[in-house]
Amino acid sequence: MTKFETRAAFSLAGIFSLRMLGLFMIYPVFTFYANRLDGSTPVTVGLALGAYGLTQAMLQIPFGMLSDRFGRKPMITIGLVIFAFGSVVAAMSGTIYGVILGRVLQGAGAVGSVILALGADLTREEVRTKTMAVIGMTIGLSFAVALVVGPLLNAVVGVSGIFWLTAVLALLGIGVLYGVTPQPTALRSHRDTGAVPALFARVLGDGQLLRLDFGIFSLHAILTASFIALPNVLHDVLGIDQAHQWMVYLPVLLASVALMVPMIIIAEAKRKMKPVFIGAIVVLGMSQVALLMWHASLVELVIVLTLFFAAFNTMEASLPSLISKVAPAEAKGTAMGVYSSSQFFGIFIGGTVGGWAYGIDGPSGVFIFSAIAALLWFAVAVTMKAPRFTQSRMLKVDVADKAEADRLTAELLGQPGVVEAVVVPEDGVAYLKIDSERADDVDLDKFSGRPVEA
Template structure:
């Protein structure tokens, strides 16, 4: 990446991760805090935990569309201000309903898709994958840091302090946006990162993409529900105060990453994605299933948590890659938009149903619900075909007519190792899916008008 592209990628990754850090920090401590709020019931506590997912799911794609009209930075700043406002509302609330409203406002600042669109505006086609990977990596790090930082900040300032800290992070994000992030020379639609309305029907009719949409829905439903019961279990069964539960999360997360890395390497380099995928889903079903009935041993809980987080991390890393492999060449952004909405809807359902299950059946009921979702997912995952190990690549082809676009697409598809090529004259881009073991991206770059100096996006 060029220096400007690197600055764009790292600054946008920072904004994204600051926001996600604030959202996840309450997971390990919120259930204890909510016990003292007026109107608190297990169901409303679960709703408060997952409420932001509903507005995220509904608004992130419209935010992206709006940014095409009024500007990326402006929409990101508006979203971060809404997010900060929701954090302040939650911090000041003395009832569970006020916190729910604050969480709904947090979710309404749905800037994720707009951040990715701005990243696309600021990077060349051939650099965009690296920039996206940078953003994806920081999100994973933010989740791990949040589980450790949440209990620490809670010990110092309580959950209201976490919400205030979250509001400050959002304001810092606005500062990064205007002081560090470059401003694009022009704004245009990018099919690799943005949803395209006319492609919704095509994407929603794709059975394999729907399978992956359910996967991310189930993954975050399981995670959110589990954090309704997990902190309480650690306190009541193991006697670990909520302010010190980070001593459990830190080593289990560290070991889970050590398990995840070789698993991902085997899945990708050895082309064993389906076995690794199905095995991870099985863990996400079995681990909460065991905890639903037996949770009296520290060693057992630590082992199960480590395996659970390892499987979660494997899925978080694998699912976007699978979407990229499965989605039509020119519909990756649309597929990712629906996928992300499914993720946030899973958070909402996991929190709401998990809270209800906790009220009806206690800790075992929550883990039982998580295991049931995992079992349904396992049945669906078992039927998935072996994924085609396709890579995505884009070539800026310049101004081109419809006739020339069809001719060029046919010419690209004639290259050995190319699975699919779609040339979109309006975008001036060729979207290509290919087998990286057969053909190198440099070979595909020769289809650019001047492949020695690729045109910027």
């Protein structure tokens, strides 16, 4: 990556992380705060926790499309201002309904897809994967940091203070956007990162992709519901006050990452993706059953939570890789858009239904709901076909019309290791999938002079 591209990647990752950090910091402390607000019930508390997911799911694809017309930076600015305003509304609200409104507004600042599109505008195709990886890693890092920092900040400034800080972080993101992030020379549609309306029917009609969409929906429904119950279990059952709950989350998260890494290696390097995938769902479901039965001991809880987060992290890393492998070569961005919307809708359902379940039977109700969700996911995923192990690549090509594109497609498909090829004349790009074991043997220089990984 050039210095220009490195600056683009890390500045956009910074904007992403500033926004996500604010969203995640309230997870471990929100239920205690919300229970003291006027109008608070288990359902409204759960709704407030998950409400941002609904507007995020509805608006992130439209935001991306609008940025093609009105520009990336203006749309990111609008989204961050809306997000900051929602944070202020939540901070100033004395009722649960005001907080719900604030969370809805936070989700309405759905700039994730626009940040990815800007990253694609600012980088060459051959380093696009690195750019997206840098941005993507900020999500996991922000989540881990937020679970530790959230309880500590809550002890000093309270949840309303965290909402105020979230607004400040969003405004800092605008500062990074205009002070650090380069200005793109041109806006282009990127099928590898953005949604294409003409491809929605194809993506939504693909049973394999829908299984994966249901997977990310279920994963984040379970996660969000869990944080309605877990803080209360730590406080009410084990006597750990809010300010010290980070002492549980930190070692659990570190141990879970240590367990996740070999699982990802086995899945990718040993081509055992489906067995690892199904196994992680089983561990996820069994951890909910274990939480239902054994949460009165700190040692038991730490062990179960470590397994839960190890399975969660494994799925969080595996699902995007599976989408990339399964999606049609030219529809990766569209498939990722639907997948991401499914994730945020899962957050909304997890919060709302999790709150309802907590109202019926306390933490046990939440763990039963999460176990049922994992069981349904298992039933859907077990019929999934084992994925092909392919790498996505793009070629810059110069074709005048569809006839030339068809001829080039046929030539590319005749190359050893090329399992899928689509040439899009208007993009000037050939979208390929190549057998990952033969990727180094595929010589594409003669077609482009710039074979690049997407």
